[in-house]
Amino acid sequence: MQRSPTRIRWxxxxxxxxxxLEREAASGLRVAGDRDVVREMLLQVGIPVVEGVGTxxxxxxxxxxxAAEVEHALMVQYLYAATSIPDQPEPDSVNYHEKxxxxxxxxxxxxxxxxxxxxxxxxxxxxxxxxxxxxxASEKNPIPFVLEPINKTSLAKYVAAEKPAQVPxxxxxxxxxxxxxxxxxxxxxxxxxxxxYELLRWMFTPPEEASAGIDFAMLAPLPANPxxxxxxxxxxxxxxxxxxxxxxxxxxxxxxxxxxxxxxxEARDAIDRIAEQGxxxxxxxxxxxxxxxxxxxxxxxxxISVKPIxxxxxxxxxxxxxxEVISHRYTQLWGEVFSLQYNLLVxxxxxxxxxxxxxxxxxxxxxxxxxLALRGMRRVVGPVSDLIASLPLRDDGSSDxxxxxxxxxxxxxxxxxxxxxxxxxxxxxxxLATVYSAIESSPDFPSHLNHANILANLRNxxxxxxxxxxxxxxxx
Amino acid sequence: MRYRIxxxxxxxxxxxxxxxxxxxxxxxxxxxxxxxxGSVAPVAKYKDATCTKVRKQGARFHIFExxxxxxxxxxxxxxxxxxxxxxxxxNKKSAVTRPANPPTSPTRPQVPAGSExxxxxxxxxxxxxxxxxxxxxxxxxxxxxxxxxxYSVEIELGQLRTDGQGRxxxxxxxGFSSAxxxxxxxxxxxxxxxxxxxxxxxxxxxxxxxSPTSVPIQAEEGAWVIVGPxxxxxxxxxxxxxxxxxxxxxxxxxxxPAPGAPSFDLDIAPILTRVRRLRWVHDDATWSDxxxxxxxxxxxxxxxxxxxxxxxxLVLQVESVFEGHTSPAxxxxxxxxxxxxxxxxxxxxxxxxTPAPPRVSLSAEGLTRAALEGAAGQGFCPGIEAxxxxxxxxxxxxxxxxxxxxxxxxAGDLTALMAQPWQADFLKCNTEWWPTQRPDLAPxxxxxxxxxxxxxxxHRLLVERSARLGFVVQQGADEVFLEVERDPAL
Numbered sequence: 001m002q003r004s005p006t007r008i009r010w011x012x013x014x015x016x017x018x019x020x021l022e023r024e025a026a027s028g029l030r031v032a033g034d035r036d037v038v039r040e041m042l043l044q045v046g047i048p049v050v051e052g053v054g055t056x057x058x059x060x061x062x063x064x065x066x067a068a069e070v071e072h073a074l075m076v077q078y079l080y081a082a083t084s085i086p087d088q089p090e091p092d093s094v095n096y097h098e099k100x101x102x103x104x105x106x107x108x109x110x111x112x113x114x115x116x117x118x119x120x121x122x123x124x125x126x127x128x129x130x131x132x133x134x135x136x137a138s139e140k141n142p143i144p145f146v147l148e149p150i151n152k153t154s155l156a157k158y159v160a161a162e163k164p165a166q167v168p169x170x171x172x173x174x175x176x177x178x179x180x181x182x183x184x185x186x187x188x189x190x191x192x193x194x195x196x197y198e199l200l201r202w203m204f205t206p207p208e209e210a211s212a213g214i215d216f217a218m219l220a221p222l223p224a225n226p227x228x229x230x231x232x233x234x235x236x237x238x239x240x241x242x243x244x245x246x247x248x249x250x251x252x253x254x255x256x257x258x259x260x261x262x263x264x265x266e267a268r269d270a271i272d273r274i275a276e277q278g279x280x281x282x283x284x285x286x287x288x289x290x291x292x293x294x295x296x297x298x299x300x301x302x303x304i305s306v307k308p309i310x311x312x313x314x315x316x317x318x319x320x321x322x323x324e325v326i327s328h329r330y331t332q333l334w335g336e337v338f339s340l341q342y343n344l345l346v347x348x349x350x351x352x353x354x355x356x357x358x359x360x361x362x363x364x365x366x367x368x369x370x371x372l373a374l375r376g377m378r379r380v381v382g383p384v385s386d387l388i389a390s391l392p393l394r395d396d397g398s399s400d401x402x403x404x405x406x407x408x409x410x411x412x413x414x415x416x417x418x419x420x421x422x423x424x425x426x427x428x429x430x431x432l433a434t435v436y437s438a439i440e441s442s443p444d445f446p447s448h449l450n451h452a453n454i455l456a457n458l459r460n461x462x463x464x465x466x467x468x469x470x471x472x473x474x475x476x
Numbered sequence: 477m478r479y480r481i482x483x484x485x486x487x488x489x490x491x492x493x494x495x496x497x498x499x500x501x502x503x504x505x506x507x508x509x510x511x512x513x514g515s516v517a518p519v520a521k522y523k524d525a526t527c528t529k530v531r532k533q534g535a536r537f538h539i540f541e542x543x544x545x546x547x548x549x550x551x552x553x554x555x556x557x558x559x560x561x562x563x564x565x566x567n568k569k570s571a572v573t574r575p576a577n578p579p580t581s582p583t584r585p586q587v588p589a590g591s592e593x594x595x596x597x598x599x600x601x602x603x604x605x606x607x608x609x610x611x612x613x614x615x616x617x618x619x620x621x622x623x624x625x626x627y628s629v630e631i632e633l634g635q636l637r638t639d640g641q642g643r644x645x646x647x648x649x650x651g652f653s654s655a656x657x658x659x660x661x662x663x664x665x666x667x668x669x670x671x672x673x674x675x676x677x678x679x680x681x682x683x684x685x686x687s688p689t690s691v692p693i694q695a696e697e698g699a700w701v702i703v704g705p706x707x708x709x710x711x712x713x714x715x716x717x718x719x720x721x722x723x724x725x726x727x728x729x730x731x732x733p734a735p736g737a738p739s740f741d742l743d744i745a746p747i748l749t750r751v752r753r754l755r756w757v758h759d760d761a762t763w764s765d766x767x768x769x770x771x772x773x774x775x776x777x778x779x780x781x782x783x784x785x786x787x788x789x790l791v792l793q794v795e796s797v798f799e800g801h802t803s804p805a806x807x808x809x810x811x812x813x814x815x816x817x818x819x820x821x822x823x824x825x826x827x828x829x830t831p832a833p834p835r836v837s838l839s840a841e842g843l844t845r846a847a848l849e850g851a852a853g854q855g856f857c858p859g860i861e862a863x864x865x866x867x868x869x870x871x872x873x874x875x876x877x878x879x880x881x882x883x884x885x886x887a888g889d890l891t892a893l894m895a896q897p898w899q900a901d902f903l904k905c906n907t908e909w910w911p912t913q914r915p916d917l918a919p920x921x922x923x924x925x926x927x928x929x930x931x932x933x934x935h936r937l938l939v940e941r942s943a944r945l946g947f948v949v950q951q952g953a954d955e956v957f958l959e960v961e962r963d964p965a966l
Contacts, residue, residue, distance in 0.1 A: 452765075
């Protein structure tokens with residue numbers, strides 16, 4: 001169930017608490033290592049504190065939801081950036097489009113893993129696929145939602161979002177410059193999601209182990225009993241009915257993390273794996289941080305071709321900074337197609353998650369919905385993105401190109417009831433049918449010879465959705 | 477006189493039914509039913525009468541002769557001549573060091589010390605004379621179950637036959653994949669430890685004696701055979717075939733001349749046919765675009781250039797629809813450079829529209845081309861019959877004629893890094909990979925389409941039931957394909 005937004009505040013430890021942290025570090029009683037990294041990070045960014053909740057469970061669930069929104073937002077921004085790079089090897093034989101797509105897919109894995117952690121704590125009611133709700137309500141988003149083609153500044157923002165607390169010394173100067181560039185452009189401090197993951201990890205750690213590390217309870221106002229044991233978690237039978245699995249989502253590559261968690265220890269492990277790959281505390285090779293640093297170097301060397309697509313194109317104003325409204329009528333129609341298909345994709349993923357898998361091992365409705373979502377990712381989002389990126393942004397005759405507007409309607413995820421979800425699917429595919437007809441009636445349509453085939457594919461895809469829902473639900 | 481074996485690389489396919497048919501021997505002709513006189517007729521059935529066993533596809537090899545080493549014709553051997561064929565087959569899939577994902581560049585397989593029991597050594601067989609059958613290629617696959625219990629199973633990798641004229645036919649295994657009880661399957665489309673299958677590959681040689689007392693003559697450089705999974709839509713070829721891939725290797729690495737101005741019938745029509753026929757196994761609307769059916773496509777009229785240009789763009793859509801590799805370091809799906817040049821020439825009207833006579837006789841070049849055009853050359857992630865290793869120029873003899881160098885390639889090498897087992901890849905790689913070998917859709921007689929894999933849509937089920945799935949087959953002379961021979965009980 002997608003509840004009303006909760007606010008996240010970044011709490012700065014009191015001077016006394018800071019002093020305690022620094023004194024501990026200076027004592028030399030411990031071997032320096034990751035704990036120093038955490039200390040440094042906390043002093044920089046503060047502790048994420050959830051306001052308006054009572055229990056540790058609620059607190060952790062809200063943190064997981066914020067993390068899910070961040071992963072979702074980052075994924076979409078990476079997908080958009082990938083749209084701005086041709087899908088082909090550059091002269092240096094590297095396909096930077098695929099590189100970005102890989103990172104985006106890994107973020108999908110993080111998002112799916114976070115859903116499994118939400119399930120572990122809150123059951124299927126806790127699944128959460130919103131992208132903008134908590135971020136808009138909370139201060140200091142880890143990265144504002146801006147859709148833009150690849151450039152030095154956007155790469156700087158991705159580096160800032162994904163950089164570890166402990167940057168390799170040889171990269172420090174360069175990273176500092178990139179962070180300054182990112183913060184200047186974004187207008188806000190860029191924060192690391194690692195802080196959220198570190199607190200969550202601490203909450204899944206037994207008190208006796210947690211006491212050997214940094215005591216978050218001394219640094220920020222946290223709920224009572226902030227550590228989860230296995231007894232606090234959802235029943236295994238329920239978890240296995242709803243958890244996202246690699247087979248179900250056709251996760252082929254070992255570098256895509258889609259972790260399940262049935263115990264507190266497994267939850268910690270899942271968090272560690274996500275953090276290490278993306279927004280972790282220390283750099284590992286092939287982390288997102290490393291990938292983006294590589295892309296910065298390639299971009300500065302002129303090795304990446306970039307298509308000049310719009311910045312934050314939208315059909316209506318959304319939270320993104322500097323958004324450009326698509327005013328060319330034909331492009332608007334395709335923009336609406338894209339937004340509806342994207343919303344359907346998010347809805348389908350959510351619908352999949354909240355649908356239990358059959359006990360007889362068959363795929364059932366859940367499997368069919370997952371297949372539909374995968375098909376949407378592969379066969380719809382990509383082609384329509386590329387189509388819109390080739391169309392004009394404005395009606396003024398300028399050559400500026402548009403881009404896919406990832407406008408997400410938060411209302412589509414307000415209910416987890418099956419009949420409500422089905423109604424949302426049907427409403428959107430009914431609207432799509434109208435828009436397709438408008439596209440075909442447009443005077444621009446005949447000059448785009450392949451758009452008819454793309455519409456045929458979309459209609460076929462929508463029919464598959466309608467047929468699936470009709471067989472599963474009489475109201476469809 | 478010099479002698480060579482053609483095709484340079486033959487393709488056989490798995491099947492439980494020993495009543496085999498032959499793989500394609502003339503470009504565009506499809507597989508053939510071997511006749512008593514050695515000729516071939518179109519294949520009518522791909523399975524046995526129960527529709528539960530797939531017929532093997534045999535790879536037939538011929539001896540060609542040449543006096544100049546350039547022009548090769550079917551060997552006209554004296555009546556006293558004998559040809560002794562020798563073949564070795566191995567399957568190394570379970571034994572080799574296997575990465576988590578398919579290699580992104582040509583990789584020679586390595587069998588680490590201690591893994592030798594996992595190599596299925598079919599051994600070496602010889603046959604000579606007409607209508608001869610060898611003993612079976614059999615090897616042992618030995619591993620352990622999760623509880624440590626030994627697991628050892630005998631695997632058939634194939635058999636040799638000769639036809640009425642003494643030409644070699646290599647048959648493959650039954651399509652048997654297994655693992656010890658308790659070993660999971662499905663965690664990966666590529667790497668499922670302790671699983672084996674029974675594809676194979678290996679060298680083919682021929683020793684010719686023109687008379688019982690004459691000095692034996694070795695057919696130059698030999699040939700190679702690959703035993704791959706069944707091709708469930710054999711009349712529908714990949715837009716980029718294994719032949720196209722190797723041909724481009726020849727152009728890029730060995731100075732093979734790139735093709736000149738294309739012949740519409742011999743060069744362009746086959747590409748268009750492959751794209752058009754995708755409509756029977758894949759649901760992208762591009763393949764059903766009516767422009768692909770236009771009779772004006774062979775027109776050189778400048779007024780038809782926009783049509784040709786539009787159709788070329790439809791063809792190039794394969795690069796957007798299909799995947800090359802899941803890794804950004806892997807090769808994207810791209811048509812070969814020579815294919816694109818042929819299309820470019822066609823668009824501007826620089827092509828020969830003279831109707832080409834049908835290929836009724838066997839030719840050296842045609843045998844190799846026909847064999848390899850039935851195999852997948854796209855999506856080497858890892859591919860179907862052979863994978864990215866084929867881009868390694870050191871595999872080939874020189875001058876280049878698609879021939880594997882026996883001194884640097886061992887039996888089992890070409891299939892070693894293909895999916896383990898092949899059914900794992902067949903299940904997971906739908907929609908953007910090889911609908912021409914592993915259909916996404918199965919066209920029905922009433923005009924509808926069904927999921928081809930229905931009834932076998934899990935790893936275990938596909939291992940058990942792959943032989944019961946239907947084949948998508950052309951019906952008559954028209955461009956209509958239907959699913960046939962699916963087990964009605966599936």
